[in-house]
Amino acid sequence: MGREGCVGVHDRTVRSGGGSSAALMGTYARLPVAFVRGEGTRLWDDTGRVYLDFLSGIGVNNLGHCPPAVVAAIREQAGLLIHTSNLYRIPLQEKLAQRLVEGCFADRVFFCNSGAEANEAAIKLVRRYTQERDKGRERLQSGRFEVITAINSFHGRTLATLAATGQEKVQRGYDPLMPGFRHVPYNQPEAVERAITPATAAIMVEPIQGEAGIMIPDDGYLPALRAMADRHGLLLVLDEVQTGLGRTGRMWCHQWSGITPDIMTTAKSLASGLPMGACLATEEVARSFSPGSHGSTFGGTPLVSAAALATLEVLLDQGVLAGVEAKGAYLLDRLRALQQRHEMVKAVRGRGLMLAVELNSPAEEILGVCLSRGLLLSCQMGTVLRLLPPLTVTQEEMDQAVAILDGVLTDSY
């Protein structure tokens, strides 16, 4: 992939903290590359270099770049009707909601524009449902509103979702944080049990922690949380923004565990790169959202809904989802072989095509060298290389990516 010899450019730009335009707010330490075209797993930059994209726009381009069926649906819909607002019926949105609830626990969907907004909707729904349910129950009049979430979780960057997020670096500088969240260690059901108080309304976790470096809990974790939620009259909210839509080899990651949540959120790859989030819930819980209780100008526009419907058709009806488990097993195997050869690799883990290579040393430098050799990954928590290739990735592309990583690790001693 690509040309050799860009090592170091990456570091310079990252450390300077600069963007390419002084007119942008400095919220990102952007890498010194600008892409102009994409097709499948490949991206081309503005100098014509080609890269293997094993990050998929952070788990968004799950069907690869510019999947033809989605491009065609967007083109067609853009020529018919882009936006009307949610003051009117949107048949494509209704069709999409139907498609999403088929084959999962949910009965109803609320559409928005991002993962954070989907989680905002979930948190608001928890409060509204709990307050309505407990109305008249004198003992609980003080109000249950707290949500127990996990340390190192990531739920978004709005004021509520950053308070839900269990990472100090995301919260720094935004005091006072919104009240109503308690953070406990991940993958420890007993820590959740200990944190429950008369004010607790819900437990909210990611089925696999993505931003924390692909932390996969024990098989018994989600069932234990489900049982606990039932015992204490709490809602179980699963943030499937990163794990959902086939990423782990099942449509929804929690389907590996045999339990169902009361509320689930999704976003990322839902519309193949057009912004869309969704909050799904059971009928009993969803009923608490009545007209005027929540809303979004852009949520579920005809254009984005058309893109999402085309995305689901390719994912579910054209066999993409069916291939994820085997592809993931293959890539995990190849990465484990890398671990055997490189002492620098501390651990390799993954489920489906959500994988991590944890190093004994900082991963940021390795990431920069991978970029210079034409491979896109991300660095989590300082030492973890995260791989989120498109679900359409081929065996040849996986071999190429592993070969690049192998070479980078070899040259890094």
Ligand SMILES: Cc1ncc(COP(=O)(O)O)c(C=O)c1O
């Ligand atoms: C698990 C999880 N929840 C929520 C979010 C926030 O999504 P967005 O950036 O679309 O607001 C992310 C983003 O990475 C995520 O991984």
